[in-house]
Amino acid sequence: MAADLKAGLVALAKNFYYRRYFEWKLPARRFVQVNIETNSVCTRRCHFCLFGIKEEVPVTRMSAEVFFRIIDELSAMRFAGRISLFSLNEPLTDKRIYELVRYAALMLPNACHVLVSNGDILTQERMDRLFSCGLDWLMVNSYDAESLIRIQPLLKYAASAHPGKVEHIDRTVFTDWVGRAGNIPQYAGKPVAGFCDLPNYALYIKPDGKVLSCCHDLEARNVMGDVSTQTVLQAWFGPRFSALRSALNRGDRSVSDLCKACDYKPDPEYFHFNQRISRVRGKMKGWSPQPPSPGAITQAQEIRERLIAREARPRRDQRTIPIHDAGK
Secondary structure (H helix, E strand, O other), rough: OOHHHHHHHHHHHHHHHHHHHOOOOOOOEEEEEEOOEEOOOOOOOOOOOHHHHHHHHHHHEOOOOHHHHHHHHHHOOOOOOOOOOOOOHHHHHHOOOOHHHHHHHHHOOOEEEEEOOOOOOOHHHHHHHHHHHOOOOEEEEEHHHHHHHHHHHHHHHHHOOOOOOEEEEHHHHHOOOOOOOOOOHHOOOOOOOOOOOOOHHHEEEOOEEEEEEOOOOOOOOOOEEEEOOOOHHHHHHHHHHHHHHHHHHHHHOHHOHHHHHHHOOHHHHHHHHHHHHHHHHOOOOOOOOOOHHHHHHHHHHHHHHHHHHHHHHOOOOOOOOOOOOOOO
């Protein structure tokens, strides 16, 4: 009986903190999840993704200068949530990903550094390198039978070399696709009503610096700010994002055509998980996030100088990446 009472009280508290908070129009929080898409390249043409609905997606690459500025601003606020250097893209297509992960890990010691990959170009060597650079958690999705077979030796290797750091999801049996704010018509369900949690806790930054309202804005229709000309907090608390957030928290979906068509159902538990991810994953103990050490800052500065100098040189032709049609 006592256990049931405790569980009920916890559920009630969460309902207020992660749901009623939005509906009662309390002041906006800072984000607890940051996704930075460092390039707009993928190895797949998914039926549920931008790369599957567009004939061609222009290749855009975030400049090192913009990336470092974002991470430095997050470091100054001692960000301690989830940070992921990808969004719609395949992160391993960016040759700089190891240096970018390393820089973020050095400057954000309290954050949980997460990547999601389709596994197409993942190898043991690349996996080892990611974790040696400071990645905390790698999630790998398999979208077809071929990729599902290919990933098995890597999963076996990961279990011994990197226990608890690699999670595999078999998407070949997944059927619960969503319409992504009307962008994927064949999966579109009945639009939801009421508040939305995503603009209240998740920050999505595209390679050109544009800040989007959520991950379902596949074609950058709801641009909330631009971190190439603003600070991260100016974009997050800026007039565009504040107006959208305020309207959605009142349940007013007319604020955006995307929001009117969206079938995404708010998931306060996911918000709660990402808020606590650094503690859940053992990255941070206690309640006082710490700044990067002087040694970490020195190492990060070396990466910054090296990468900015490299990008100042003329670029060679990019490598060709095989494209798969079955899924991302």
